[in-house]
Amino acid sequence: MFGGASRASEYMEEDTIGAPTSRRTAKPAEAEGGLPVLPPMPGQVDAPVETATAREAPEISPAPPAAVAAPARSDSTSILFGGAPTVLADAPASKPTSGWQGFLAKLGLSTKPRPQEVARREHAERQARFEEEVRRAVWTRAVSVLVANRKGGVGKTPASVLLSGTMAAIKGGSVAVIDAADDSGALRLRAEGTPRLGMGELVRDIAQIKTAGQLKGYTAPQTSFADVIGSAPERPRLSGEDVVNVSKVVDEFYSIRVMDSGNVYRAEAFQGAVSVTDVLVIPITNAGDAVIDALELLRQLRAAGGAPKKLADTAVILRMHDGRPESPVVGEEVERLLRDAGMNTLLDIPYDAHIAERGEITLGKLQPVTREAFVAAAAAVVRTLQDNVSND
Structure with missing residues (x-):
């Protein structure tokens, strides 16, 4: 598909989701100071790399949602833009908050939100969750x-x-x-x-x-x-x-x-x-x-x-x-x-x-x-x- 892609078969690893693959490797050598020594690059004259054999691989967490492309705008509620984090429970996604439908909703009239309105609120809520994850993360x-x-x-x-x-x-x-x-x-x-x-x-x-x-x-x-x-x-x-x-x-x-x-x-x-x-x-x-x-x-x-x-x-x-x-x-x-x-x-x-x-x-x-x-x-x-x- 592109230059060098044929070499990728040398690097393939089995997917570890659900059923981890057993692999075992020789204990890596240590350099001065106790640092792990990575195997040499292809073409180097260092000691040859030992082929990895089976050992138990850790279970990998499911992938988080990828960033969803959204049009550039200046009305983000993100704290990175000077706003406050979105409160997820403020309003259900089915209730429009902008445009003429938002105006009617404020008058108590029921309207069906446009797809753009639903997508906008879902995007804002997703970003708020990401920010909350980062803000609340602590370690010992x-x-x-x-x-x-x-x-x-x-x-x-x-x-x-x-x-x-x-x-x-x-x-x-x-x-x-x-x-x-x-x-x-x-x-x-x-x-x-x-x-x-x-x-x-x-x-x-x-x-x-x-x-x-x-x-x-x-x-x-x-x-x-x-x-x-x-x-x-x-x-x-x-x-x-x-x-x-x-x-x-x-x-x-x-x-x-x-x-x-x-x-x-x-x-x-x-x-x-x-x-x-x-x-x-x-x-x-x-x-x-x-x-x-x-x-x-x-x-x-x-x-x-x-x-x-x-x-x-x-x-x-x-x-x-x-x-x-x-x-x-x-x-x-x-x-x-x-x-x-x-x-x-x-x-x-x-x-x-x-x-x-x-x-x-x-x-x-x-x-x-x-x-x-x-x-x-x-x-x-x-x-x-x-x-x-x-x-x-």
Whole structure:
């Protein structure tokens, strides 16, 4: 169907819904510092990957509803647009609230709502439920999200900024997003502000950080209430220990940590990030190379076994529409490959000109439909966090 798709048969996993498949893998080797070592990429000269044999796979929760496309508008009641959350019990869906039918309803005259009115109320109620899920979610420790895909240009950094920003806007803060790429990533460039300090300086000073006020000095506060810890271009390469040490300090002062990763799965920084992650988010585009790289990430994590395998089995996929031409046939093939790989949560993020500008991203400048799609994505991530962390 597209270049490289024939390789996908190497990565197929049985669907785990209803009847989990038994799989067993050899215990992954550990690098210095106790971090799990992922199997080598195809073509590398590292030790050969052992073929996974049977072990019990965890049951995966049903997929949450995907974000429903809605026309861009300015009358949303979402708190992300300055409104109050919809009260679901205010009025039944059968009672119209707008237009001439709404006027007649206020006079006590019975009318049948138009399909558009029913769809509008159902959409508002669905968004309210998503926001409520995010707002009410709590844990007995800090939780973490890793945004990863080896393929560049699929929207990892925008997804990191906007997913963390959406959760922070709904929960009122306490969300940090950090640059966890081995070499300096683009997080500092896509976030708001021009901070003087960042990830490189935080790694250098990590032993001296004892208070929230000290840590705040290394962040770029966002209008969404999230805090970004980006990197200057000249910072040293991160090790796995660097990522783990920074994560421990960030977790002392934030309830949610989001990590924007690099493109090299076998880099120490990536392995360190995997070791301190609760939920994996994989951005893709509607293209063959993007999904093939996503499938390779899933394969490597599953081959590592243990916690990395659980991350793969419960991953949340965000399909980022970036404005480039898309083939419906390719889109269907992307969905099939992900479904065959056992992925149950796929959400679409619509094209947004503000993201496509490749400059600083401000949550409030997105189109309403894009922000609502990220609310749905945040709810899916929170739901997976609740499942993955509740039994710790």
